[in-house]
Amino acid sequence: MIGERYINGLVLAGFLAVPIWALAMDEPFTITLATRASVLAMAAVGLNIALGIGGLVSLGHAVFFGLGGYAMGILAHHAQTHAALDLGFLAIEGSRSMPVIWITAVTVSALAALLIGLLSLRTTGVYFIMITLAFGQMFFFFSISWSAYGGEDGLSIYVRNGFPGLDTLVPIQFFGLCFTALCAALLLHWRLRASPFGMALNAARQVPRRVETVGLNPMRLKLLAFVVSGAVTGLAGALFADLNRFVSPTMFSWQLSGELIVLIIIGGVGRLMGPVIGAALFVALEHFLGGLTDFWHVWLGAILLLIVLFARGGLIGILTGKDGPRV
Amino acid sequence: MSAILIIEQVLNGLQFGVMLFLMAAGLTLIFGVMGLINLAHGSLYMVGAFAAAAVAGATGSFVLALIAALAAAACAGTIVEIVVIRRLYRAAHLDQVLATFALILIFSEGTRWVFGSFPLFLDIPDYLSGPIALPGGIEYPLYRLALIGAGVLVAVELWWLTSRTRIGIQIRAGENDREMIAALGVDISRLYTLVFAMGAALAGLAGALVGAIQSVQVGMGEPVLILAFVVIVIGGIGSIKGAFIGSLLVGLTDTLGGVFLPELFKVFMDVGAATQTGSALASMAVYILMSVVLIWRPTGLFGMRA
Amino acid sequence: MSDVILSTRNLSRSFGALKATRNISIDLRAGEIHAVIGPNGAGKSTLIEQISGGLRSDSGTVHLVGRDVSALSTQARARAGLGRTFQISALAMEDTVLENALLGALGQSGRPWRFWRAAGEDRDLRARATAALERVGLAGVADQVTASLSHGQRRQLEVAVALTLSPRAFVMDEPMAGLGAEGSRVMTDFLDGLRGEAPILLVEHDMDAVFALADRISVLVYGQVIATGTVAEIRVSREVKEAYLGEGA
Amino acid sequence: MKLKSLALSVTLAALAGTASADTKIGMITTLSGGGAGLGIDVRDGFMLAVKQSGRDDIEVVIEDDQRKPDIAVQLADKMIQSEKVDIMTGIIWSNLAMAVVPSAVSQGVFYLSPNAGPSALAGEGCHRNYFNVAWQNDNLHEAAGAYANGVGYGNSFILAPNYPAGKDALTGYKRFFEGELAGEVYTQLGQTDYAAEIAQIRASGADSVFFFLPGGMGISFLKQYADSGVDLPVVGPAFSFDQGILQAVGGAALGVVNTSQWNKDIDNATNAAFVESFEAEYGRLPSLYASQGFDTANLILSALDRAGVDDADAFRAALRAAEFDSTRGDFAFGPNHHPVQTIYAREVVQEGDVFTNRILGVALENHSDAYAGDCEM
16 A cells, blocks of 8 residues: 555656656647646646535536636637726726736636525535536526627637746646646645644534534535635636637536546545546546547446446545545 | 417426426435435436337337337346446445446447437327317327326326335335334345336336437437436425426426516517527526525425435 | 523423423533433433524523523534533544544634644644543544544543533533443543533433432423432432333333 | 557558658547537548548548537647647537637648538638638528528528527528518527427417527427427428438428538539448438538548648648539639538428438529628638
8 A cells, every 4th residue: 555645746746747758759739638637637626625625515616617717718808809898887808817817717716606605505415416506507508698708609719818927828838837726726725624724624524513512613614615615616717718728618517517526536535636636547538548439438437437336535545545535 | 478378388387397207206216215316317218218219110119119118227227226326325425426427428328339329210109199179279289298197197106106005115114214124024125126227217218208209319318317306406305296396396497487588578678689688597497496495495395304 | 699600491392293392491500510311202312402502492591601692503602611512422533533622622712714724733722632632531542533433432532522612511411321331430530520620411321420420410301300409309309200110110 | 648649540541551641631520429420420421532532641630529619629739739730620510610710720720611610710700721611600591591582481480599509590591581570589508398489489470480400409399390280381401401310300300491502412423423422331321411521521632632731822722712523513612711602492301211301492592601791811
């Protein structure tokens, strides 16, 4: 068995090594794949805060991913067309600057998470899963029929947005940006897990009534976790949109919410690096299997099934020989 | 808008709701008895429709097609229960969600592997096709009336089965207490397989019945699955009565919302904008209904209180 | 009556037709252990939940240190100074023993919103948690996962978590449950020393422990207090005998 | 992620040895999940033409986009960055095309659309490296409007899903239709039950119905419409009456008129040969999509005969000249690189036990599109 710290170190090193190797070998697409994996991993790290620590099985995290994406899409669209976004009482200029877009994405998705969390946290268990799914579907259908921003066609942004001092169109530079953001999210998860807040949240997942009887409010803990989680996933959404230079309602789809959960479970629920391993493996499978057969979903399904049935605790669970938190 | 049109739309909503009930009943039974979230229920719906289309294509008989749908879905359900589901009863909801999500992938692409990428043909039998005149001058398709009848029949049978028969008593006992029912000498794992197969057969039946007026294609199960979940959550998970009322609520909301919301917006908007806004809102209507119900009653209309 | 720390007045609660508790009035005075006994189904668990805030009362009031806490939530009552233990251990089983104690210390500090610094590195929290563990004799296993503790150790940890709160009054739900003779004796000795710190409302089935510890006893039957008095008074009470003999026969 | 692209692609030239491939074509299309039938037809039609050309200096890299825009974008990145393709093609859906095409053509790659024709790429967003070999999205709907005028419909009930292509469809129909509208309804995307809409049609007093409901939606609508007893004539674009779909609709589609720029009975030698060889190769009748894939490949081949793809300007001019034998007969590009072509009205008929289409007549002659004027190249 291997210690989790070593695995974490290896994973991060591997994550960094692959694109650098690809750069040396002049394989820019491998860098793009690594970027995709790191952005998906970051979205799942966000979900892992709510799910892995707080036990909140949200099947609606695509809402925040999509809001982050549309924050990018709408701001860049207005900058692209040189028309301010007119809200009636306030006109907002578009922006092509990533920092501005990121702040917007984080703010918007945090606010949405606050609202959805307030309403959804009244329920528990399957009802929570389903009410978050319902919110996801509302956003999905709304975005499809909202023609001002492309509806189902989505919004194309022809040139990737800028970051001061970087040329974001160069794959390795954009990878660096996304990888840094992923590391920041991981750092947040790590510190938060050890902090008083994380400890209380973790206890609230296991024994909410104990948390109450020591004078803490488990609802508020969970709500804050949901907001932080939504904000991180929202930021990942903005990066994902910039990676593709495109946003569309599929970012709101329930399948995407499901995929984020899949990523976490493959790696290991509640583990710091669970989502990272999951995303790396998922992106690799998608490409390897996708090339072998048109029917690769069958094999993906079979692999997922094996993981659930025989590898409780995900890959990190297998490698460390320790079960993860139970959600 | 005339009264006839309104009545016709209400009938449409009822028919849609009754079909949803066939899906939701199995789902809620499986959750209530075994505590399992089965995302793959939509795949069993698809299996039923494909089996019906294949058999109808080969034999030309709609009745045989329905029997095939029931049998194929029940078989698929039994196999899935024994191979996979059985290991998930004590697992966390999260594991159940993932495992049955994986089953969807396997079923969908597996079906495409076998039947190809194009939709299959399944039609209404001649003796049920065409409209009939109802009192009041309403012309309504006979087949849809038959669907309402079939759905209500199944609902009554289910009620009878769960409240009046030995197996129903076992099922209800199993909901409350695994140990007690095991102590009664009932083979719990056989009971579970049976309940799962029964739920699967209902889903397969729904798939075949609906397949005759819709498109029999890969992926047809997922939209219905989501709506069925909405139904059982609104009704309260585990409650057959809740599933029935939830089905009708969702069916009526979806149908009437789609018709009347655009009309409503026409009162204060121009026609084009009203139809678009109205339809956008209509597509969200059932989800709004569900969140309102859950916010008001966090365990659904007839769910058990925590 | 200034020495009354915790008191209930006419607490009632029904579940449908079943009246689980009826007009219960109990006082817990400074420095005493007040035991509540009664046959199964007498309403003891309901009463505890009503006092600690888990169940809303149909009528009646709860006062803690002179303050009416009837309308407060569980967590507000905890902050007001109510330290409660559970009959079936409610501990975070995946976490270490120390972390469970830290959770109590954190609740007592009232500052759970710090994000960045690790909880285990906070000197005040740690000191408070370790002190509580030492008092119940769990300091040696502080870094073990709670799930690996024996049943007896879990009971001790329950009490330790309540201790970290430095409550004004304890409400303990069968702390001896499932303990062997030796374990009960250790726990009895420990609770005996605790009463000077804060009074204990003790719900307990173990009659030896009750008679050894209690300053006063209230007997609950069918949701009503049929007698309250000292150990000696209760031992000779006719009503109590009837109620218990009725149960025994 | 160390997986090399080698295993990922289906390549023709790989069989013949990659060294000889001078031109690399990347095809991103939908081969799995819902809607895979369309992508498979485009691919098969395209590859048939490549095979018939007998050229071994063309390599086609085929990838499955799963109908997901983000996957399509990622595959496009791969084709441009790693495979270094010269020409791209294959996308079926407008939303995927919008995600891929603008950035691909701005990176100097040629893109030839075998199916989607979003208006944004036909007007202001047109590009010199973007060619549409199928139609602008509005075309078939416009033709349906023109046909409705021709047969004297005066009061149409029109419906389409509530998404951009659906709105374009109704706009396209209304652009040419001169009669009144008895009703205009947007349905939900992916909707499977149309009882409510059919009841509205029945109550509306319309004399005809126009609908655009691609894929399974159209199958459901037609079956339910046929069963409803409403017997108003129906017109629609070819998408719901295509060879792949018709067998699933069955008798419910018989006699319905639909508009298309192609049909298997268009009388020219190229088309006859195409229909025959496609059936021989794949054992099924070719669809509209297959014909579009076939035409796209032949256009590329014809241009390659005249100029190498390295000489972008010459190659572009050769594409623009469109000197190839189209299965549709006459074919030319307008100023915005979209087809100028004749669109026919077809009728669904039964031949033996196979449902197929027969041409009734011309709906629009040498039709261009409404956006060409906005295009500045």
